[in-house]
Amino acid sequence: TRPTHKNFKGIEKTVFGRGSFDQLDEILAPHRAENEGYFVFLVDNYFKGKSLESRVPVHSEDLTYYISVEEHEPTTQQIDELRDKILATRGLPSGVVGIGGGSIMDIAKALSLMLTNDGSSTLYQGLNLIKKPGVYHVGVPTISGTGAEVSMTAVLTGPVKKLGLKCEWTVFNQIILDPDLIASVPRNWWFYTGMDTYIHCIESENGRMNNAYSHAFAEQSLKLCREVFLGNQSGQTPENDEKLMVASLMGGLSLTYSEVGVCHALSYGLSKILGTRHCYANCLIMNHLADYYPEGVAEFRQMVAYHQIDLPQGLSAEWSDETLTRMAEVSYNLPHMWLHAIGPHWQDVITIDLLKDLFRRL
Numbered sequence: 563t564r565p566t567h568k569n570f571k572g573i574e575k576t577v578f579g580r581g582s583f584d585q586l587d588e589i590l591a592p593h594r595a596e597n598e599g600y601f602v603f604l605v606d607n608y609f610k611g612k613s614l615e616s617r618v619p620v621h622s623e624d625l626t627y628y629i630s631v632e633e634h635e636p637t638t639q640q641i642d643e644l645r646d647k648i649l650a651t652r653g654l655p656s657g658v659v660g661i662g663g664g665s666i667m668d669i670a671k672a673l674s675l676m677l678t679n680d681g682s683s684t685l686y687q688g689l690n691l692i693k694k695p696g697v698y699h700v701g702v703p704t705i706s707g708t709g710a711e712v713s714m715t716a717v718l719t720g721p722v723k724k725l726g727l728k729c730e731w732t733v734f735n736q737i738i739l740d741p742d743l744i745a746s747v748p749r750n751w752w753f754y755t756g757m758d759t760y761i762h763c764i765e766s767e768n769g770r771m772n773n774a775y776s777h778a779f780a781e782q783s784l785k786l787c788r789e790v791f792l793g794n795q796s797g798q799t800p801e802n803d804e805k806l807m808v809a810s811l812m813g814g815l816s817l818t819y820s821e822v823g824v825c826h827a828l829s830y831g832l833s834k835i836l837g838t839r840h841c842y843a844n845c846l847i848m849n850h851l852a853d854y855y856p857e858g859v860a861e862f863r864q865m866v867a868y869h870q871i872d873l874p875q876g877l878s879a880e881w882s883d884e885t886l887t888r889m890a891e892v893s894y895n896l897p898h899m900w901l902h903a904i905g906p907h908w909q910d911v912i913t914i915d916l917l918k919d920l921f922r923r924l
């Protein structure tokens with residue numbers, strides 16, 4: 563049979579270093595003549611009124627949106643409305659710049675694609691459904707861990723699915739990794755989002771898709787995670803911010819060339835049904851997966867204890883049988899993750915009842 567190894571496009575350009583954010587204007591300059599000759603900046607609302615606001619290189623013709631990501635994760639409706647508004651007022655922009663965490667970066671990636679693809683973004687949730695390349699898009703992470711800066715997906719919650727717009731054109735043309743930007747992340751978010759990287763690596767490593775290429779990224783990312791989250795050199799320091807930024811990128815590359823597993827499959831169920839945020843949901847679940855990832859979970863618990871992170875227990879007491887069933891169905895419906903984590907006979911092992919029992923542990 564014909565081999566089916568993954569053949570993926572990476573980020574075109576990457577700049578890494580303290581203060582590199584101030585190179586953004588220069589980086590955008592050669593692209594400013596494209597399309598209608600203006601840029602769209604999407605900035606996490608956290609930065610409104612902060613010193614970064616005055617450093618965003620907005621020209622008079624540009625559009626800037628400060629977007630709050632507190633209420634919910636990015637939705638298909640949010641992308642469609644933003645796209646319609648932008649096209650109606652100014653036409654096709656030269657490019658889109660997303661400055662924020664996984665939420666803002668996914669909004670920037672999705673917007674770039676939806677500016678050139680007709681109809682609702684719900685039509686394109688899945689693999690390779692997008693018809694045309696999007697506009698030039700730049701990602702500037704301000705919180706590290708999801709790997710959204712490097713991944714080929716833009717995760718959107720729609721009326722039916724929580725699923726990414728996933729294709730080669732989703733990948734950023736340019737990213738700017740400036741570790742200074744993540745210094746202000748609140749401690750709990752720093753931990754949850756950082757743990758997303760740690761979990762990406764544990765899951766990528768423990769499954770049949772793992773290979774020498776994905777392993778090399780996971781190994782390095784795990785080493786950096788241990789430096790950032792374990793022991794007396796750990797914590798939010800300038801040096802650790804640099805390490806975490808690189809760990810996030812490498813964790814993302816590892817899972818791109820392998821796959822995520824049990825924790826992410828359950829996490830999607832929890833997020834889709836109850837709206838629990840991705841990284842936090844992963845932490846709630848990882849705590850109870852010692853049967854699947856004994857070493858990873860033991861180390862995860864060490865990190866939780868070291869940083870005195872409070873992970874609530876007994877949540878499932880509030881959930882009806884129907885809620886548990888709906889969560890289990892969302893999780894069950896991620897065959898690529900189960901195939902990776904459990905193997906080709908995963909359906910003999912993973913059942914709706916077993917998934918409901920796993921959710922009952924929470």
Ligand code: NAD
Nearest residue numbers: 608635663664665704705708710713715717746747755840
């Ligand atoms: P986020 O973007 O949702 O932000 C979390 C919180 O941190 C927000 O309150 C935000 O305002 C705040 N914040 C961000 N930067 C800050 C800073 N420098 N200082 C202070 N506060 C700051 O966080 P996230 O965890 O990075 O992203 C989660 C999203 O990423 C979810 O929507 C999830 O679906 C998505 N995701 C995407 C991928 C992918 O590959 N595309 C992978 C995993 C998760």
Ligand code: ZN
Nearest residue numbers: 708758762826
């Ligand atoms: Zn994740």
